[in-house]
Amino acid sequence: MIPTHPAYCPSSWWCAPRRDHVTAEPNAPGNRQSTRFLLLYALAYAGGFVAYVPFLTILLPVKMAVAAGDLKVEWLAAATLLGAIAASIANIAFGWASDLTRSRRPWIAAGLALTVAAYGLIHFASTPAMIVAAIVGWQITLNLMLAPLAALAADHVPDAQKGVLAGLLGAGQPFGSVAAIVVTLPGIEVEAVQFAVICAMFAAMVLPLFALHPRPIAPEPPVSxxxxxxxxxxxxxxxxxxxxxxxxxxxxxxxxxxxxxxxxxxxxxxxxxxxxxxxxxxxxxxxxxxxxxxxxxxxxxxxxxxxxxxxxxxxxxxxxxxxxxxxxxxxxxxxxxxxxxxxxxxxxxxxxxxxxxxxxxxxxxxxxxxxxxxxxxxxxxxxxxxxxxxxxxxxxxxxxxxxxxxxxxxxxxxxx
Incomplete structure (x- = not known):
């Protein structure tokens, strides 16, 4: 029989722990997460920036200019507005869904796979309206990955290490900027290649997190x-x-x-x-x-x-x-x-x-x-x-x- 803590399901990585019962000392051994998990989580978090920064800042404006011509600003504004609305709703919905299922990993995996597929749809979108529709779908799939990924840190990183985590997360945005430089290098000017490079980069940054089981963290004391x-x-x-x-x-x-x-x-x-x-x-x-x-x-x-x-x-x-x-x-x-x-x-x-x-x-x-x-x-x-x-x-x-x-x-x- 596998011993489990009553506040956790058998796999703390698969489930979002409900910490309602046990009080732990701040410096107790069960109240520190491994450095390896912190680093891999920060890498996956940076992968989120890679998934959208080069596309939104460079590739989408270029694609919309080709498709919309003189109306590129209006259509890009429409894509930005509708995409932001879709992202807002999707992030709340999928974060809540991962709470209800008490699991994060299946949602992150599904979001990762569907975001790659969404890049394919964007590539084949040829009219401004099709591009806007593809952007809305892409925002939904991207937030299917990002929402439970954000909650994962709250589940598995104790308060005593959240400052270090904050510093590591602060390195995420530069990864997105570097990715934007990479997709504009000579020899990568073709849109299909640029999209493939982005997908390969962010997938390579997120997937290692799946190979690691974080240490169980002592539950928080009850809150009145x-x-x-x-x-x-x-x-x-x-x-x-x-x-x-x-x-x-x-x-x-x-x-x-x-x-x-x-x-x-x-x-x-x-x-x-x-x-x-x-x-x-x-x-x-x-x-x-x-x-x-x-x-x-x-x-x-x-x-x-x-x-x-x-x-x-x-x-x-x-x-x-x-x-x-x-x-x-x-x-x-x-x-x-x-x-x-x-x-x-x-x-x-x-x-x-x-x-x-x-x-x-x-x-x-x-x-x-x-x-x-x-x-x-x-x-x-x-x-x-x-x-x-x-x-x-x-x-x-x-x-x-x-x-x-x-x-x-x-x-x-x-x-x-």
């Missing part, structure tokens, strides 16, 4: 009804704090080049802007790892989140006030590093505050709305606040959003 109410209130505050930051990041992501080109003096080259973004990402990775580990050691995330939000505000404020390129580059570097640290730590902090382990997938799906809503809000904000060639008002507004994010985190009562 009053504690659940406090956590729900705090999660609402954190939800809006992340939304504010994501709106700022969305605006900078979309108008990064235009901002630097608006500065007086010599014209800033595309290569300079690209190097600025790349160097910022490279610096942000070790900083996120260092501060994530520090937050584990002191057992608190809020000071780091507040500090990162205020650093973002400072960087945005300087970007809005300066008229010199070197100062703007340094200010953007501060903003980029601080935003990467904030988003990485906030993601794991949210996992710690979830009120019930039985609904992690659904609740994280609701938090995923902070990733999709800014896609709709950021362009409107930019168009409204950019006056001529001046970004000062826009940057000031984004700085206020960052300060607001810091205030919201300060109001959180839970520190776990």
């Amino acid at each position: 009804a009053e504690q659940r109410l406090v956590r729900r209130r705090d999660l609402t505050l954190i939800w809006f704090a992340r939304l504010f930051v994501q709106v700022a990041c969305g605006v900078l992501f979309s108008f990064f080049l235009y901002y630097f080109q608006s500065l007086p003096g010599e014209t800033v080259s595309v290569a300079t802007v690209a190097r600025t973004g790349g160097v910022t990402m490279l610096v942000a990775i070790p900083l996120a790892l260092l501060l994530g580990r520090a937050s584990d050691r002191i057992g608190a995330r809020r000071p780091f989140l507040i500090g990162a939000a205020l650093a973002m505000a400072l960087g945005l404020g300087v970007m809005g006030a300066t008229t010199t390129v070197p100062v703007a580059i340094m200010a953007y570097g501060l903003f980029g590093c601080a935003s990467s640290i904030f988003l990485a730590l906030q993601a794991v902090y949210t996992m710690q505050l979830l009120p019930s382990p039985n609904h992690r997938g659904r609740d994280l799906g609701l938090f995923n709305l902070t990733n999709t809503l800014p896609q709709l809000l950021s362009p409107v904000l930019a168009v409204t606040l950019v006056s001529g060639r001046s970004f000062a008002t826009l940057m000031g507004t984004l700085a206020l959003l960052a300060v607001g994010s810091a205030v919201l985190v300060l109001l959180v009562r839970s520190e776990r």
Whole structure:
């Protein structure tokens, strides 16, 4: 007979554990996950970025330009809007479904396979309407993989290691940027080859996670009804704090080049802007790892989140006030590093505050709305606040959003 813990099904990797009964000491042997699992999970998480960053930023605009001609902007906007709606609904639905079935791996595997198939449908889509329909299907299959993958970390990584996990997850986005470079290399200009390369890369990054069974983690202590109410209130505050930051990041992501080109003096080259973004990402990775580990050691995330939000505000404020390129580059570097640290730590902090382990997938799906809503809000904000060639008002507004994010985190009562 195989001994099992009453709070777990026999395979902790296959099932999402319901942690309702046993209290464990924070430093107990059963309350630490293996380093190998953390690394493989971070690799799979980065695979999610590879699955969509090169396609959305480069390949989709190119394909839509060929299919739609002069109406490429309108059709691309339609694909972005409908895709974001589909992604939002699918992430919540599949996260909830993995909660109900108490399993994550079958959903991740199905999402992986169907996302590869969806790339095939996109390749054969030849009209703008067909492309938009294929994008909607692709977003659904992609989130079939991503939603349970996100919940998996909440299931199997204890609070004492979530800071390290945050630092590792912060390295995910650069993988997507590297993949975007790879699919534009000479000899890979054919769309079918580009899609095949993307599918091969993200599948190779996700599949190793299936070969590893994580260590069982000691269950959390029972949570009282009053504690659940406090956590729900705090999660609402954190939800809006992340939304504010994501709106700022969305605006900078979309108008990064235009901002630097608006500065007086010599014209800033595309290569300079690209190097600025790349160097910022490279610096942000070790900083996120260092501060994530520090937050584990002191057992608190809020000071780091507040500090990162205020650093973002400072960087945005300087970007809005300066008229010199070197100062703007340094200010953007501060903003980029601080935003990467904030988003990485906030993601794991949210996992710690979830009120019930039985609904992690659904609740994280609701938090995923902070990733999709800014896609709709950021362009409107930019168009409204950019006056001529001046970004000062826009940057000031984004700085206020960052300060607001810091205030919201300060109001959180839970520190776990």
